[in-house]
Amino acid sequence: MKRYLILEDGTVFEGEAFGSPQGSTGEVIFTTGMTGYQEFISDPSNCAQILTLTYPLIGNYGINPEDFEAMTITLAGVVVREWTEQPSNFRSHRTFGELMEERQVPGISGIDTRQLTKLLRTHGSLRGKLTAAGEEPNVEEIVAELNAWSLPHDEVSRVSTQRPYPSPGRGCRVVVMDFGMKHGILRELNKRDCDVTVVPYNTSAETILAMQPDGVMLSNGPGDPTDIPEAIETVRQLIPHVPMFGVCLGHQLISLASGATSFKLKFGHRGANHPVKDLTTGRTELTSQNHGYAIDLKSLENTDLELTHIALNDQTVEGVRHKHYPVFCVQFHPEGSAGPEDSVHLFDQFIQLMHTSTKAGTLHA
Numbered sequence: 381m382k383r384y385l386i387l388e389d390g391t392v393f394e395g396e397a398f399g400s401p402q403g404s405t406g407e408v409i410f411t412t413g414m415t416g417y418q419e420f421i422s423d424p425s426n427c428a429q430i431l432t433l434t435y436p437l438i439g440n441y442g443i444n445p446e447d448f449e450a451m452t453i454t455l456a457g458v459v460v461r462e463w464t465e466q467p468s469n470f471r472s473h474r475t476f477g478e479l480m481e482e483r484q485v486p487g488i489s490g491i492d493t494r495q496l497t498k499l500l501r502t503h504g505s506l507r508g509k510l511t512a513a514g515e516e517p518n519v520e521e522i523v524a525e526l527n528a529w530s531l532p533h534d535e536v537s538r539v540s541t542q543r544p545y546p547s548p549g550r551g552c553r554v555v556v557m558d559f560g561m562k563h564g565i566l567r568e569l570n571k572r573d574c575d576v577t578v579v580p581y582n583t584s585a586e587t588i589l590a591m592q593p594d595g596v597m598l599s600n601g602p603g604d605p606t607d608i609p610e611a612i613e614t615v616r617q618l619i620p621h622v623p624m625f626g627v628c629l630g631h632q633l634i635s636l637a638s639g640a641t642s643f644k645l646k647f648g649h650r651g652a653n654h655p656v657k658d659l660t661t662g663r664t665e666l667t668s669q670n671h672g673y674a675i676d677l678k679s680l681e682n683t684d685l686e687l688t689h690i691a692l693n694d695q696t697v698e699g700v701r702h703k704h705y706p707v708f709c710v711q712f713h714p715e716g717s718a719g720p721e722d723s724v725h726l727f728d729q730f731i732q733l734m735h736t737s738t739k740a741g742t743l744h745a
């Protein structure tokens with residue numbers, strides 16, 4: 381059946397519907413990863429967004445039970461050039477389209493994703509509507525609706541865990557604040573034998589410190605970091621007391637809690653080959669990224685943070701560390717999934733930091 385993608389600037393793409401027959405509205409974004417569609421569509425950071433996959437053939441190695449980054453798919457929609465009904469891979473259990481249908485995510489195929497991406501690159505992210513399957517839309521009305529529609533502000537509360545849960549190990553005790561955690565983060569901590577407890581995003585600093593963690597990990601998550609001032613305040617309270625490692629939204633929260641400011645990027649960094657320079661070692665690493673906001677470089681001047689990583693494509697902030705406390709964070713995804721694992725050593729750095737800080741007796745001061 382026919383389906384349209386209509387953008388707030390009046391552009392209309394006509395394609396074929398798949399997945400849910402229902403329509404949806406969201407911010408239209410794009411990711412340039414050539415593989416990793418399963419990880420991308422299940423990443424809670426994409427909650428409520430309409431995701432364009434720029435690689436032209438999606439679904440060729442199917443969907444498997446192991447590669448989900450979260451079991452609930454919270455995307456508002458997905459846009460592809462083409463998806464295949466005949467995946468070929470020994471791990472595949474079903475097709476991309478079957479998953480989208482089961483999870484009730486509306487999809488559109490058969491559109492020129494290169495044209496759409498160029499448009500988003502030129503104008504910045506745009507709000508868009510995927511029409512219901514088979515519906516003939518009134519474009520003018522929809523464009524007016526889109527222009528009046530504002531982006532949601534409650535995505536983190538939609539995707540964070542409702543209750544704490546353990547992921548046991550015999551090593552360092554880590555509390556993960558779940559803002560919409562990718563399971564890749566948990567996998568990396570568990571690989572290093574951490575004894576993890578994942579807690580809801582709005583857990584208080586007092587409750588977290590009462591768990592006597594060796595370290596706190598701040599996960600990735602969707603939306604504008606300034607939408608969760610309560611979490612910024614919690615992070616601010618935690619900084620002097622416990623070693624901390626933040627990824628993506630977690631990095632933004634540590635930075636905001638330290639007095640920096642954030643801004644919305646024109647079209648975000650999404651993909652699996654973003655070069656980042658580690659200013660400590662001088663090494664450039666290829667990274668997996670997925671963010672629409674960034675920390676303002678200049679605003680770091682007003683903080684006790686120092687810049688550790690920089691994006692080589694646009695010179696934006698990719699990582700900082702605290703000058704006085706064992707706290708560091710990166711804007712990119714060191715866990716990869718999907719994407720390069722050049723920076724996975726940062727998890728080892730976190731373990732190291734927890735060991736040395738415990739020895740120095742700086743915990744729970």
Ligand SMILES: N[C@@H](CCC(=O)O)C(=O)O
Nearest residue numbers: 600601603628629672673
């Ligand atoms: N929601 C934030 C962070 C993304 C993430 O943590 O994956 C952004 O878009 O900038």
